[in-house]
Amino acid sequence: MPSTELFLAGTEDHDLRRLSEYREVGGYAALEKARAMEPQAVMGEITGATLRGRGGAGFPMGRKASLLAKNTGKPTYLVVNADESEPGAFKDRDVMGLTPHRLLEGCLITAHGIESTDVFIYIRGEYLHEYDVLVAALEEARTAALLGDVTIVIHRGAGAYICGEETGLLESLEGSRGQPRPRPPFPPVDGLYGAPTQINNVSTIALVPKILELGAGEFAKIGVPSAPGTAVFSLSGNVARPGNYERPLGTTLRELIYDLGGGVADGRELKAIIPGGSSVPVLTPDEIDTPMDYDSIQAAGSFFGSAAIMVIDDRVCMVQLALRAAQFYMHESCGKCTPCRVGTRWLVQLLTKIEVGEAERRDLDLLDDVCDKMLGKSLCALGDFAVYPVSSYLRKYRSEFEAHLGGAGCPLAGISPIEGIFAPVSQHAGHAEVAHVV
Amino acid sequence: MSTPFYNRVQKLRKQYPQSRSAVLPALRLAQEEHGGWLPSEALREVADALDETPAYVVSIASFYDMLNLEPVGRHLVEVCTNLSCALAGAQSVLDGFAGELGVRPGGTTEDGVVTLRAIECAGGCGHAPVVIVDGAYREPVQAKDVSAIVEELRAFD
Numbered sequence: 001m002p003s004t005e006l007f008l009a010g011t012e013d014h015d016l017r018r019l020s021e022y023r024e025v026g027g028y029a030a031l032e033k034a035r036a037m038e039p040q041a042v043m044g045e046i047t048g049a050t051l052r053g054r055g056g057a058g059f060p061m062g063r064k065a066s067l068l069a070k071n072t073g074k075p076t077y078l079v080v081n082a083d084e085s086e087p088g089a090f091k092d093r094d095v096m097g098l099t100p101h102r103l104l105e106g107c108l109i110t111a112h113g114i115e116s117t118d119v120f121i122y123i124r125g126e127y128l129h130e131y132d133v134l135v136a137a138l139e140e141a142r143t144a145a146l147l148g149d150v151t152i153v154i155h156r157g158a159g160a161y162i163c164g165e166e167t168g169l170l171e172s173l174e175g176s177r178g179q180p181r182p183r184p185p186f187p188p189v190d191g192l193y194g195a196p197t198q199i200n201n202v203s204t205i206a207l208v209p210k211i212l213e214l215g216a217g218e219f220a221k222i223g224v225p226s227a228p229g230t231a232v233f234s235l236s237g238n239v240a241r242p243g244n245y246e247r248p249l250g251t252t253l254r255e256l257i258y259d260l261g262g263g264v265a266d267g268r269e270l271k272a273i274i275p276g277g278s279s280v281p282v283l284t285p286d287e288i289d290t291p292m293d294y295d296s297i298q299a300a301g302s303f304f305g306s307a308a309i310m311v312i313d314d315r316v317c318m319v320q321l322a323l324r325a326a327q328f329y330m331h332e333s334c335g336k337c338t339p340c341r342v343g344t345r346w347l348v349q350l351l352t353k354i355e356v357g358e359a360e361r362r363d364l365d366l367l368d369d370v371c372d373k374m375l376g377k378s379l380c381a382l383g384d385f386a387v388y389p390v391s392s393y394l395r396k397y398r399s400e401f402e403a404h405l406g407g408a409g410c411p412l413a414g415i416s417p418i419e420g421i422f423a424p425v426s427q428h429a430g431h432a433e434v435a436h437v438v
Numbered sequence: 439m440s441t442p443f444y445n446r447v448q449k450l451r452k453q454y455p456q457s458r459s460a461v462l463p464a465l466r467l468a469q470e471e472h473g474g475w476l477p478s479e480a481l482r483e484v485a486d487a488l489d490e491t492p493a494y495v496v497s498i499a500s501f502y503d504m505l506n507l508e509p510v511g512r513h514l515v516e517v518c519t520n521l522s523c524a525l526a527g528a529q530s531v532l533d534g535f536a537g538e539l540g541v542r543p544g545g546t547t548e549d550g551v552v553t554l555r556a557i558e559c560a561g562g563c564g565h566a567p568v569v570i571v572d573g574a575y576r577e578p579v580q581a582k583d584v585s586a587i588v589e590e591l592r593a594f595d
């Protein structure tokens with residue numbers, strides 16, 4: 001029976017930031033194994049393991065690699081998305097901070113598999129500690145001659161959620177504003193510097209060594225057949241024991257929130273579950289037995305996202321929660337396409353009007369209408385991400401929205417713990433003015 | 439032209455197939471050398487070192503939250519106020535700092551020692567509320583911890 005710890009295996013009794021200790025738990029043996037194999041055979045293992053992207057979309061890594069353009073006369077790049085910024089998500093931070101060599105080994109195996117010698121790891125600027133850990137690990141790996149002919153550059157972002165969107169990330173890495181590109185062409189054909197590019201999340205790449213170690217067949221026995229393996233689930237919000245917990249895919253929200261997280265904090269009632277980071281549709285307490293894997297959670301009407309589970313208790317006003325989420329997406333909208341740039345501001349404006357009691361029933365219809373005009377009509381998924389919380393809270397907690405109308409104001413005034421929460425405005429003159437217009 | 443800053447940026451350029459990729463590391467370096475923000479002189483230095491125009495460099499600097507186009511205090515206190523931190527009491531932490539420092543979020547104390555900011559999700563949701571002091575995560579920070587942090591900053595100034 002294979003261990004169910006894949007990402008964090010060995011961290012309990014070893015300091016895996018050190019190469020010597022990583023080697024004690026079998027580190028870099030998978031790289032040696034992979035380098036003795038043909039590149040196609042390495043990718044065959046990854047494809048056979050049905051490794052699905054842990055960044056949010058769940059796209060199979062092997063299939064993504066099969067789309068890489070061949071014989072272009074250009075280099076093939078591997079880019080690791082370490083720009084973890086989804087509210088609620090902090091899994092990649094532990095994967096990098098606790099097991100940096102597992103990520104580096106995954107990079108080197110994948111580079112061999114796709115026949116690339118150039119790897120870029122794009123890490124969010126705020127993760128300074130994890131950056132330092134990664135740089136030290138890379139230096140150790142280089143000194144130990146593990147890199148072969150591969151160059152790994154660790155590139156720091158500078159504070160922009162949109163750079164976690166893969167084409168926004170590529171633009172930022174190329175030295176432009178991190179504004180997403182229209183697609184097609186897709187990155188496997190026309191990615192970094194116009195060359196074929198494989199982009200994967202930290203947690204996807206960090207699973208690659210275990211696939212080589214266990215073999216695709218053994219790996220596929222963990223989790224569920226449609227999505228084998230484990231995920232690092234990030235529990236936060238009104239939960240008794242928040243933190244990261246690695247479990248096989250298919251673990252139910254009840255097991256995660258109650259058995260691991262100790263249930264709702266302070267013995268309060270569960271009101272809502274946000275299962276995959278602030279951008280996904282909300283689930284209600286009666287949906288708590290939903291298994292956390294891509295297909296099950298989608299069948300329940302939400303998304304696996306970044307496996308970031310936020311627990312919301314009965315004191316929290318859903319209008320305030322929607323407003324704070326909308327403020328975030330407004331702040332992070334890159335401004336390139338109109339539905340997102342204008343729509344996110346409308347959402348904030350309407351939700352503010354509702355929260356303060358100045359809205360009428362027709363404003364709820366208008367809110368629905370704005371959501372409809374953004375959903376699927378923006379250049380990238382940020383426009384959708386701004387809509388999902390608002391439209392799902394409105395649909396599932398409509399009576400609470402209605403209770404605010406016609407001068408009534410917030411029914412949870414003085415009770416909701418997030419009342420009056422101050423959302424940041426941009427530091428830059430000009431942006432701040434735009435925020436005031438709202 | 440061959441200043442130490444220029445030479446360091448040339449090294450950064452060599453890491454990348456195209457030199458524009460070095461704009462973020464170059465801006466970060468310039469910010470560190472100019473007291474935590476980017477006066478127009480710093481933006482011009484970056485432009486010169488990358489063979490780009492100052493307008494291009496400003497267009498980049500204005501896009502990213504961690505690059506400052508206005509002066510900041512010698513210390514930077516950033517309080518995350520996104521959902522998980524908000525649920526854990528971030529507002530009272532932010533109010534605590536504002537009261538203790540006598541500034542509104544976004545402002546700098548009159549003596550130029552501390553800039554206070556509310557920020558978006560910092561990725562510490564499991565240890566909320568998160569406060570970042572001069573780039574280092576403090577988590578969790580409750581309202582009762584605020585005065586000790588402010589004292590520490592004033593003592594080390």
